[in-house]
Amino acid sequence: MSIAASTPWNNLTRHAREIAGLHLRDLIQDADRCRAMTAKAEGITLDFSRQNATTETFQLLLALAEEARLRDKIRAMFRGDRINSTEDRAVLHVALRAPKGESITLDGINVVDEVHDVLDKIRAFSEKVRSGSWTGATGRPLTDVVSIGIGGSYLGPEFVHEAFRTDPECARSAEGRRLRFLANVDPIDVARNLEGLNPETTLVVVVSKTFTTAETMLNAKTLRQWLVTALGPDSVAKHMVAVSTNLEAVQAFGIDPANAFGFWNWVGGRYSVCSAVGVLPLALQYGMEHVGHFLDGAHAIDRHFLDTPTERNIPAILGLFGVWNSTFLGRPDRALLPYCQALLKLAPHIQQVDMESNGKRVGLDGQPVPFPTGEVDFGEPGTNGQHSFYQLLHQGRVVPADFIGFTKSQRPMDVPGEPVSNHDELMANFFAQPDALAVGKTAEEVAAEGVPADLVPHKVFPGNRPSNVLLVDGRLTPDAVGRILAVYEHRTAVQGFLWGINSFDQWGVELGKVLAKQVRSQLARSRKEGAPIEGFNPSTTALLKTYLGT
């Protein structure tokens, strides 16, 4: 039976109509409601009192979680059940950050031991590179790293790199080193990456779970050629290493298996940043100690997620209100608004985590789900977003938003004579925006300010726009990066569990790849043999003719 036919679901549908007339302007005045709609754990305060919801809504959502057997599904994931049923795989990214000595058994093997074997190998290798004892083909230390990968083999590592970059301790550890990411198959991305790099001092890390992704393979060949042209064919052994689950393909490419760092098919690409995918490039740049704190932070949220009852469980609450907003209130979008410049790549990363996971049309049973799943995630750091798309958030469509802020800055600054510190200035905006969205401004209030009657409607803010506020204790440390990552990974899983879909496959990206193959072989034949364009619809045929100039 679809969850949409259950009593808790129907109760929520009815309840959404019943409370449609309530306004956040009034709801947020209730101190008891505010207390009931705040959760604190692992240094994170989640205030969800600005949701279009009452405490009864929350209770009804908790009943939905019961109906969907949310706690059982979370336990099944942590246990290593093959919950990715369409690929017959376990979903065990939580094992990637489990401490040494813990045990998660899959097919008779303790995967935590395997994880730590790879972490130890990364520690040893990254220390050799960082200390200069591992040198390039001409005997020079390798100070620069280009990490080649796309999708899950890129977005998470770049997000964490950007988040670490301005942390004072991480910055000290990274002195004299550079880390870059080459993702797009666009040759412009190659050119940008290689700007100012010397092959003699560059290490290339090829990151690909499958080691078959077209973009990554072409970029890997492109950089192999760059190295070989400058340093000769033997340089590959010193200048190229790989991260993959497909170690045979790594070897076939010409990378020494001793310089390959493995992971496993129970790690989804978009959940792989805590595997060698993220750990290797990050350890090369910052050293293993900082990366260890990041893994510990993610693990702390894993424990919280597994052990805490739903009503106090931060990822679960975020997921429940995600479903409330998108499915019951019909709001298909969601903004991620970190008031922290170092989180500038949070939204692009969570975009993949969430949209690739939950953009599905059928349930686990293969039947079309009778409601839309997934949301359109986007975002920018505040305050930049305020001067860009917030206009629409305030007076256009209703877009549920998450505001993420910190009690301290990575880089505290004070300008003499200014009323507040630079971080307080940032945070003044952080606290103001959720209320502006929730409370709005009525026509009477606008008129009372002496605004001419014809301008009044233009200056009205309807308010009643929902948001979550996540306030993190302290500054954005590696540990906090890990906690934020895990909160959002698990939010996505919660929504998939509630909807009854498989959040861990991604068949929807395949069709485009197949069609690209057909275009690729047409381009090769037309360019090399002058072959006519065949087998495409009239529109694509005409476009290809224009492209080829034929």
Ligand SMILES: O=P(O)(O)OC[C@H]1O[C@H](O)[C@H](O)[C@@H](O)[C@@H]1O
């Ligand atoms: O790591 P790779 O095997 O190269 O895959 C890279 C990416 O490509 C695929 O198309 C998937 O949609 C992503 O989930 C994946 O992260």
